[in-house]
Amino acid sequence: MDIDHLIPAPSSTHPTPTPTPLTPTTTLHTTPETTPLAPLLRGTVGVATGLPLADGERGPDRIVLRVSDELAGRRGPEAYLLSTDRSREDVAVLIEGGTAAGVFRGIQTLRQLLGPDAFRRAAPRERREPWALPGVTIEDHPRFAWRGLMLDVSRHFMPKDGVLRYLDLIAAHKLNVFHFHLTDDQGWRIEIKRHPRLTEVGAWRSRTKWGHRASPLWDEKPHGGYYTQEDIREIVAYAAERHIRVVPEIDIPGHSQAAIAAYPELGNTDVIDTASLSVWDTWGVNPNVLAPTETMLRFYEGVLEEVLDLFPEDVSPFIHIGGDECPKEQWQKSDVAQERIRELGLAGENELQSWIIRHFDTWLTARGRRLIGWDEILEGGLAPGAAVSSWRGFGAGVAAAEAGHDVVMCPEQHVYLDHRQAAGAEEPVPIGFVRTLEDVYRFEPVPPQLAPEAAARILGTQANVWTEVMENQSRVDYQTFPRLAAFAEVAWSTLPAPAERDFADFERRMTVHYKRLDALGVDYRPPTGPLPWQQRPGVLGRPIEGAPPNR
Numbered sequence: 001m002d003i004d005h006l007i008p009a010p011s012s013t014h015p016t017p018t019p020t021p022l023t024p025t026t027t028l029h030t031t032p033e034t035t036p037l038a039p040l041l042r043g044t045v046g047v048a049t050g051l052p053l054a055d056g057e058r059g060p061d062r063i064v065l066r067v068s069d070e071l072a073g074r075r076g077p078e079a080y081l082l083s084t085d086r087s088r089e090d091v092a093v094l095i096e097g098g099t100a101a102g103v104f105r106g107i108q109t110l111r112q113l114l115g116p117d118a119f120r121r122a123a124p125r126e127r128r129e130p131w132a133l134p135g136v137t138i139e140d141h142p143r144f145a146w147r148g149l150m151l152d153v154s155r156h157f158m159p160k161d162g163v164l165r166y167l168d169l170i171a172a173h174k175l176n177v178f179h180f181h182l183t184d185d186q187g188w189r190i191e192i193k194r195h196p197r198l199t200e201v202g203a204w205r206s207r208t209k210w211g212h213r214a215s216p217l218w219d220e221k222p223h224g225g226y227y228t229q230e231d232i233r234e235i236v237a238y239a240a241e242r243h244i245r246v247v248p249e250i251d252i253p254g255h256s257q258a259a260i261a262a263y264p265e266l267g268n269t270d271v272i273d274t275a276s277l278s279v280w281d282t283w284g285v286n287p288n289v290l291a292p293t294e295t296m297l298r299f300y301e302g303v304l305e306e307v308l309d310l311f312p313e314d315v316s317p318f319i320h321i322g323g324d325e326c327p328k329e330q331w332q333k334s335d336v337a338q339e340r341i342r343e344l345g346l347a348g349e350n351e352l353q354s355w356i357i358r359h360f361d362t363w364l365t366a367r368g369r370r371l372i373g374w375d376e377i378l379e380g381g382l383a384p385g386a387a388v389s390s391w392r393g394f395g396a397g398v399a400a401a402e403a404g405h406d407v408v409m410c411p412e413q414h415v416y417l418d419h420r421q422a423a424g425a426e427e428p429v430p431i432g433f434v435r436t437l438e439d440v441y442r443f444e445p446v447p448p449q450l451a452p453e454a455a456a457r458i459l460g461t462q463a464n465v466w467t468e469v470m471e472n473q474s475r476v477d478y479q480t481f482p483r484l485a486a487f488a489e490v491a492w493s494t495l496p497a498p499a500e501r502d503f504a505d506f507e508r509r510m511t512v513h514y515k516r517l518d519a520l521g522v523d524y525r526p527p528t529g530p531l532p533w534q535q536r537p538g539v540l541g542r543p544i545e546g547a548p549p550n551r
Contacts, residue, residue: 003134005512006112007485008174008492016135020084020092022049022114023130026063027056029091033100034065040241041065041107045114049131050123060086063093065103072098078176078243079141080106082113084133093133098141101243105174109138116515119172144445146408146460147491148177148247149484151476154184154258155283156467157203157225158476164238165473169520171242173488178239179247179320179462182227185257185280185288189226190248190310194302195263199226202262205279211429211469213283215540219471224279232310240315247318247372248311252300253290253356254326260288266296268330268337283468285325292331292340292352301363313368318387321360324374326353347380354380361386372408375400387459391416393551394447401450401457409445410462413548415487417479418466420543421525428478428534429469430541433548437527441486441506442498463487469541474523478534481524485513 003015030038038055041063046053056062071079080102083094095110097103111118113133149170151158158166167178182189188202204224210217227235239246257280260267267274268291280286290296307319328349331337341352354377361371361383372387375396382388387406390397397407412419412432419432445461463484470476486506495501510527517524525534 003113003136005509006109006138007506007509007513008489009509010109010138010140011494012139014137016085016087016137018086018135020086020133020135021130022051022063022092022132023061024051026051026053026061026092027059028053029055029057029062029064031066033067034097034103036241037065037100037103037107040104045107045111045118048111048118048120048123049114050127051131060090060092062091063095064089064091065095065107066097067099067103068096071096071102075139075141076102076145078102078105078145079139080109081137081139082106082109083137084135085137088137101176102141104171104243105140105142106138108172108174109140111172112516116512116519119516119519142174142492143494144458144460144491146177146462147175147488148179148408148410148460148462149175149480150179150181150249150410150462150464152181152184152465152467153189154181154187154467156208156471157187157189157223158467158473159225160227160231160235162473162476163235166476167235167239167242167244169522170484171244172516172520173484174492175484175488176243177245177247177460177462179249179464180235181249183249183251183258183322184255185286186283187224187226187279188258188262190232190250190307191226191228192303192306193229194306195299197262198259198303200262202258202279205281207281208471209282209468211536211539212431212542214542217539218281229306229310236311236315245318246311246316247320248307248316249320249322250300250303250307251322252360253292253296253353254324255286255322256290257286257288260290263299266290266299268334270336271330271333285327287327287329289326289330290356291334292337292356297356297359300360304360304363308367308369316369318370318372319364320372320389321357321377322373323353323357323377324391326376328353350380352380353377354382357386358383389462391464393549395551397458398447398450398454401454404457406457406459408459408462410464412464413550414443415440415461415463416466417463417483418469420541421479421483422529423543424529426530426535427541428475428530428536429539430543431469432542433544433546435483435548437483437486437507437510438503440483441490441503442501443487443490444498445490461487461491469539474534477523478525478530481517481522482510482514482527485510
C-alpha cells in the first residue's frame, strides 16, 4: 500500500488508520457522467486484481465514481478527491472529479495505491495477500492544463499498437496531451485519400542512417509504414476515452521531402529537379522545402480537410503545422518565390514563411481550430490567435507570451528526451546534452522573469521524443523512461523552485515506480546504467559537453 510512493506527488494526502479491503463482492457505482469510465477501471484494476467490480448502487462495499461541480469550481476540471475514509462517506472508495477527466486521474492514483501488481494485465492465480487500499484521503489537482508528450513516428515508424501502448503510459502518468508528429522528410505516416501517393511513396524509404548523420553506418533494410484512416480514428477514440487531447502535426513548409517525393510539383521545381527526390534516408535539416504556390496551398488545404475530419475538435482543438527549420536558399534562388514576395509586398523570405503560416492560421480559425507551431513561426510576424511550441530555449516562449500568444514550453536543452541520460561511454548513441533524471526533475517551465499576465500565457509544458536514433519501441522506452516520470511530476505537481526540490524523496518514490514500470513492460534505463542489450557499441552519436545554455 503505497501512500508515500505516489508519482506525480499529490497536492495533499491525509492518512487515516483503517485500510480498505477490495474483495470479489466489491461493486462499482457510476453516474451518467462517469459511466464511460467503468470499462476502463475494470480493464485495468479489475483485470490486474481479478475482481469483477460488478455494478452496484447500494451498500458500503462500493467504489463510487462521480463528478463534483463544487470541486470543479474550486480546483478545476481535472481535480479529484480520492477517499477510503468511511467517516467521510460509508463506501469502500470514493473518487470525485471536477469532471470525468478528474475522476480518470483519480483512478490512476487508485492503481498506484494498490501496488505495482495493479499495473499487470492479469491477476496471479494464487495471491497470498488480499487486495487492500490504505486509509487515506487525497485531494489533488494539476498545475498546468497542458501536460504533453510528443512522439515522432516519422523518423522511425511506430505501429498502431505501440501508439496505443504509449497513450496508456502517458495516461498512467497523468499527462493529457499527445503531440503526434506524423510527417517529416523521412516519412509521411497518415493516409490522405485524395492524395494516395503520400503513403504509397512518401511512407517508405529505401534505407536508414544508423546513428547520427555523421555516422558511416547504414541500415540497408527499407523502412516505413503508415496509419490508415481507420487506424487514426481508433487512436483518437482511444485517447479520448483516456481524456487525452491529440495534437496532429503536419509539417509546413520545411521537413517536407517525403511529400515532395510523392508529389514533385509541391517543391521548388524551378530550382531543383524535384522528380529525382526520394524519401530522405538520413537526418538533419533538409534544404528541400515546399514552394509558395497556389498548388501547394490547395494541396495542403485538402490534406488538412481530411485531418480535421479524423481529429474532431473536442479531442484536437489545436493543429500543429511545424514551421521549424525551413531553409530559405531555394526560395532565394526561385523566380516563383521571388515573384510571390514582390506580389505580396513582403520584406523577404522570413515574411514569406510568415505569409504561409498566416494563410493556414486563417484557414484553421475559420474551421474552429487553433494553429500551433514551433517557435520559428514567430519570425516574420505571427497571427494573433496562433500558439507557440518553444523548443529552442525559453527566449522565444518569453517573447511570445509577452506578445500575448499562448505558449507550450518544451526547450530542447531540458526536455528533449532523445538527449543522453548520462556521460558514460556505454550510453547508446549519445545525442546532445546530458539530461539526467534529476535534471528533468529540476526543470521549471515558467521563466521567473515573466510578469503574471505573461506567465498566464504558459499553457503548460511538453517532453519531446525525436526518434532518429530510436529504431524500435524498446529504444523509445529507454530514452523516455524513467525521465517521463520526473517530467510528469513537474507538469502536474506544484513544486518549489528548482534548487529547492527534494530529489532524494523523488528517488525514494521511484524505487516503487520502477516496479510499476516493470509490471507495465517498459524497457526503461535502469538507475545503474544501461543493460548490455540496451547498449549500441560503435554506433556514432553526437554528444555535447557541458551544461546546456539556460536561454
